[in-house]
Amino acid sequence: MTTAARPATSALTVAPRSEWEAQERAHSERADALTAGRRERAARGERHAIDDFLSEYYSAKPAQLRRWHPGVGVGLIDAGERSEWRWYRTDGDVSTLDLERFREDRGDAVTYMRRLLAAISGRAPMLGCFGMHEWAMVYRAGDDARRHGLPLRLGAEGTDAVVDAHPLVCTHIDAFRFFTPESTPLNEHQLTREDQIHMDQPGCLHVNMDVYKWAIKLGPAVPGDLLLDCFELARDVRQVDMQASPYDVSSYGLGPIPVETPEGKRDYAQRQREFSARGDALRARLIAVCDGVLAE
Helix, strand or coil: CEEECCCCCCCEEEECHHHHHHHHHHHHHHHHHHHHHHHHHHHHCCCCCCCCHHHHHCCCCHHHHHCCCCCCCEEEECCHHHHHCCCEEEECCEEEECHHHHHHHHHHHHHHHHHHHHHHHCCCCCCCCCCHHHHHCCCCCCHHHCCCCCCECCHHHHHHHHHHHCCECCCCHHHHCCCCCCCHHHECCCCCHHHHHHHCCCCCHHHHHCHHHHHHHCHHHCCHHHHHHHHHHHHHHHHHHHHCCCECCHHHCCCCCCCCCHHHHHHHHHHHHHHHHHHHHHHHHHHHHHHHHHCC
16 A cells, blocks of 8 residues: 545545455455355345344344445545445545545544443453343243243243342343343343443443444444454354353254353353453454544
């Protein structure tokens, strides 16, 4: 890449077409490999309770994951077709993200994301929840209330007994809001959306899964490799989330993480530490993207 001046903006790193097309192609191939199962099942009208969750919960289709962007501060030579893409502009033969328009449309959201990501990264991970959020979502609920269409590993009574034997200390609103009416008052924190910036912490599996959500929301400001790195972490977190849940995931060839036992608790806490470290690294990269967007 070379550095070139662009009218009315700061200097850009500029990539010739042969270079950026190779990056775009590699990105598409990596995205296709990551979403192959999802696309094949969709064609057959089938659903996978673990692997399909990210597309459904975050409302991001495989085609969105497949679209490559160079990110903030990179211009593409001979990419005039991108001038028709949202938030892109072309000056001469260089196309790039139009930061002025992007800030006008998304500046407040980016400012909030940056605050939240920085707040999370500044906290120590809490490791004492033992994944009870998924258990609280089916506590004292009938079979029709189960969210994932899988049998309960310990049955309804056994699941309720695990919740009764463990304190609920969930800190993430987007898990807490799915608690059953019977489990909601049992949680140590009665969370609201306004609490999120004060309560989210890096030991929470869902907070680490959400790095993918923030990457999606940052759209074309996020380089393609960062988007896919966030997706891979979210995918890995989701698998552990379900292995530690009350659901029987053996039909997917997975064993449980029995968090109702001392061994399962130790295993879960170690996974939390690993995901926290990976999440912090990705949050730092997302914060840098936010800073690039917000810099005048």
